[in-house]
Amino acid sequence: MASEMTVDMTPASERAALENLLEAQRVGLIRKVEDVDDAAAREAPTASSLSLLGLLKHATTWEHRWFEVVVAGRLSPEGWPEVVPEPRDADLAVHDDDTVSGWLARYRDQIAASDGVIAATDLDARGARADIVECNLRYVMLHMIQETARHAGHADIIRETLDGSRGI
Numbered sequence: 530m531a532s533e534m535t536v537d538m539t540p541a542s543e544r545a546a547l548e549n550l551l552e553a554q555r556v557g558l559i560r561k562v563e564d565v566d567d568a569a570a571r572e573a574p575t576a577s578s579l580s581l582l583g584l585l586k587h588a589t590t591w592e593h594r595w596f597e598v599v600v601a602g603r604l605s606p607e608g609w610p611e612v613v614p615e616p617r618d619a620d621l622a623v624h625d626d627d628t629v630s631g632w633l634a635r636y637r638d639q640i641a642a643s644d645g646v647i648a649a650t651d652l653d654a655r656g657a658r659a660d661i662v663e664c665n666l667r668y669v670m671l672h673m674i675q676e677t678a679r680h681a682g683h684a685d686i687i688r689e690t691l692d693g694s695r696g697i
Contacts, residue, residue, distance in 0.1 A: 551674050555640055557677075558684055561684035562629060562633065572687075580687065585629075593605065594610075598610070598661070599658045
C-alpha cells in the first residue's frame with residue numbers, strides 16, 4: 530500500500546466503493562503518521578491522551594480483530610476476545626520499544642491480511658464469530674470505514690497541533 534490517495538470516484542460495484550473508501554481512510558491515517566519521528570508520535574498534545582503512535586497501534590489491533598477474528602474466525606495472538614486486556618484501551622498505550630516504522634509496517638501487513646479476508650468473503654457472509662457480534666462483511670467494512678476515518682481525523686488534529694501540518 531502506498532501512501533497516495535487514489536480513490537476511484539466511479540466504482541463499478543458496492544464492493545469496489547467500500548474497498549475504495551476504506552483504503553482512503555487507511556491512507557489518510559498513514560499519511561498523518563509516516564513522516565513523524567518517534568518522539569513526536571508519542572506525544573499527546575491535545576486535551577485527550579491520544580497520540581499518533583497510539584492511534585496507529587489501535588487501528589492495527591482493530592483491523593485484525595474485526596477482519597481476521599470476527600469475520601474469518603481466526604485466533605488472535607493476544608487471545609481476544611476471551612482475554613480482555615486491562616486497561617480496556619491498552620492498544621492505545623505507547624511503550625518505549627514502539628516505533629513509527631515498526632507500527633507502520635505492522636499496519637500495512639495487517640491491511641494486506643484484512644484485504645485478503647475481504648477478497649475471499651462475500652459481502653453478505655456472516656462473520657464466523659457470532660458469539661462476539663452477529664454481523665456480515667458489509668457491516669464490518671462500513672464500521673471500519675467509520676472508525677478509521679474517525680481516527681484519521683484525530684490524527685489530523687494531533688499532527689496539526691504538533692507541527693502545523695494540515696490536510697489529508
